[in-house]
Amino acid sequence: MVKTFGEFILFLQSMLVRKERFKTLFERTIDESVTIGVDSIFIVAIVSAFIGAVTCVQISYNLVNPLIPKSTIGYMVREMTILELAPTVTSIVLAGKVGSSIAGGLGTMRITEQVSALEVMGINSASYLVFPRIVASILMFPLLVILAMGLSILGGYLAGTLTGAISAQEYVEGIRTDFIPYNILFALIKSVVFAFLVSAISAYKGYFTTGGALEVGSASTGAVNNSIIAILLADFVLAALLL
Amino acid sequence: MIEIHNIQKSFDGNPVLRGINCTFETGKCNLLLGGSGTGKSVLLQCIVGLMKPDIGSITFDGTVFTNNKVNIRQEIRRKIGMLFQGSALFDSMTVYENTEFPLKMLTPEMTKEERRDRVEFCLKRVGLENAGNKMPAEISGGMKKRVGIARAIAPQCTYLFCDEPNSGLDPLTSLKIDELIHEITHEYNITTAIITHDMNSVVEIGDHIIFLHKGLKLWDGTKEEILNAQVPELKEFIFSSSLVRAAKRVDDEGGLEAILADDPHPQNQ
Numbered sequence: 001m002v003k004t005f006g007e008f009i010l011f012l013q014s015m016l017v018r019k020e021r022f023k024t025l026f027e028r029t030i031d032e033s034v035t036i037g038v039d040s041i042f043i044v045a046i047v048s049a050f051i052g053a054v055t056c057v058q059i060s061y062n063l064v065n066p067l068i069p070k071s072t073i074g075y076m077v078r079e080m081t082i083l084e085l086a087p088t089v090t091s092i093v094l095a096g097k098v099g100s101s102i103a104g105g106l107g108t109m110r111i112t113e114q115v116s117a118l119e120v121m122g123i124n125s126a127s128y129l130v131f132p133r134i135v136a137s138i139l140m141f142p143l144l145v146i147l148a149m150g151l152s153i154l155g156g157y158l159a160g161t162l163t164g165a166i167s168a169q170e171y172v173e174g175i176r177t178d179f180i181p182y183n184i185l186f187a188l189i190k191s192v193v194f195a196f197l198v199s200a201i202s203a204y205k206g207y208f209t210t211g212g213a214l215e216v217g218s219a220s221t222g223a224v225n226n227s228i229i230a231i232l233l234a235d236f237v238l239a240a241l242l243l
Numbered sequence: 244m245i246e247i248h249n250i251q252k253s254f255d256g257n258p259v260l261r262g263i264n265c266t267f268e269t270g271k272c273n274l275l276l277g278g279s280g281t282g283k284s285v286l287l288q289c290i291v292g293l294m295k296p297d298i299g300s301i302t303f304d305g306t307v308f309t310n311n312k313v314n315i316r317q318e319i320r321r322k323i324g325m326l327f328q329g330s331a332l333f334d335s336m337t338v339y340e341n342t343e344f345p346l347k348m349l350t351p352e353m354t355k356e357e358r359r360d361r362v363e364f365c366l367k368r369v370g371l372e373n374a375g376n377k378m379p380a381e382i383s384g385g386m387k388k389r390v391g392i393a394r395a396i397a398p399q400c401t402y403l404f405c406d407e408p409n410s411g412l413d414p415l416t417s418l419k420i421d422e423l424i425h426e427i428t429h430e431y432n433i434t435t436a437i438i439t440h441d442m443n444s445v446v447e448i449g450d451h452i453i454f455l456h457k458g459l460k461l462w463d464g465t466k467e468e469i470l471n472a473q474v475p476e477l478k479e480f481i482f483s484s485s486l487v488r489a490a491k492r493v494d495d496e497g498g499l500e501a502i503l504a505d506d507p508h509p510q511n512q
Contacts, residue, residue: 018313021351113331120291120404121345122320 037140052155060165074174103223106206141195324395339375
């Protein structure tokens with residue numbers, strides 16, 4: 001465990017020494033941002049809209065006390081999605097999509113000697129292949145989380161109003177009640193930390209793949225598992241530290 | 244010229260290279276010959292810096308590569324072109340982009356037009372001038388090898404390393420690849436090292452042959468000398484093929500030179 005952590009740190013360090021030219025890394029980061037960010041919009045949109053919708057319906061189902069105003073449903077949807085569901089669930093979804101893609105891509109490059117080809121050319125393969133993926137993740141995860149926040153609240157609105165659980169006016173009143181801007185900042189901090197964990201862990205698992213196709217599959221699975229565990233641990237630590 | 248001094252490498256206590264000393268000469272096709280598991284690929288990986296030898300040193304034209312400063316190693320690496328066994332083409336790039344890649348990365352001072360001219364020249368040199376827009380998945384094994392060669396020579400490399408360039412290819416395509424490597428080596432006066440266990444390559448392009456057996460260098464010489472070498476392990480390796488045994492019999496009768504002098508391309512006859 002300690003050895004693996006040490007190797008992980010050395011891997012991150014190797015990425016930062018002998019960096020490639022800024023122009024090359026910038027272009028690579030843009031390409032990766034499209035793969036990591038733009039290509040993930042659909043799945044993030046679907047998941048977050050339904051999370052908001054289900055949260056709204058289930059809260060209204062449990063909220064039977066006539067003394068509690070209906071607008072509380074909107075308030076709770078907002079708090080749950082902004083503080084926890086949007087950043088954490090979105091990051092877990094992205095750990096599955098982006099993490100497995102990073103680990104699988106790098107693992108395949110490793111076993112087909114493409115990484116060796118870069119090294120022989122005198123190119124720092126970690127800097128060229130991994131650094132742009134981590135930067136792109138750190139840039140894209142917060143944007144996807146912001147999208148997820150908006151769509152979750154919208155999903156809750158649609159589900160609440162279409163099922164008749166809450167009126168549009170009550171829902172809007174609820175989501176505007178006792179708004180704390182810091183919660184948005186907290187969610188974005190979480191998303192940046194989760195982005196780093198998912199991309200770095202997945203890159204580490206993929207970059208050091210040895211063997212054949214079976215090992216690439218194992219690396220992808222390991223990347224997703226480890227990323228999700230890291231997200232949950234970091235979620236707890238950040239909540240304890242920042243709230 | 245590449246000089247290799249006392250290279251030793253072991254994995255988990257099992258010695259794979261046991262003190263290799265040899266020289267790869269400039270302007271020649273230097274063949275690393277030997278059976279599977281004799282340490283050829285490990286030696287090549289030590290030479291290009293993908294693996295670190297336990298003991299020993301490697302010198303490129305007088306500059307020590309092993310254990311030298313990172314920037315000096317990187318400087319040497321940028322003069323190296325390598326053709327991998329599986330070609331190792333970047334599968335997200337076209338043939339053109341694969342060939343252009345080392346130029347973009349290693350020679351930022353080149354303009355786009357200069358790069359295009361160089362890529363077109365290299366692709367034409369390997370006979371793939373019309374395949375630039377194809378993806379690696381769309382071309383044959385022989386074409387992949389040729390793209391690998393084009394990518395290796397694009398930045399005007401000084402040293403060319405080929406890891407089993409004929410593996411998985413039919414005899415005629417193998418011959419073409421061998422000839423291409425041989426021509427490029429002589430044309431640009433580069434130091435070429437080729438891993439092979441193909442006796443056809445030995446006969447075709449073996450300017451200088453180094454025979455490895457169980458991590459030791461047992462013999463080195465030319466293709467003219469190899470059939471008469473008196474090393475039992477080498478004789479066993481060479482004459483394991485019935486075709487070579489037959490060639491030897493013809494040679495003993497004085498007819499091999501005539502056979503080797505023949506044009507190997509039936510279409511040219």
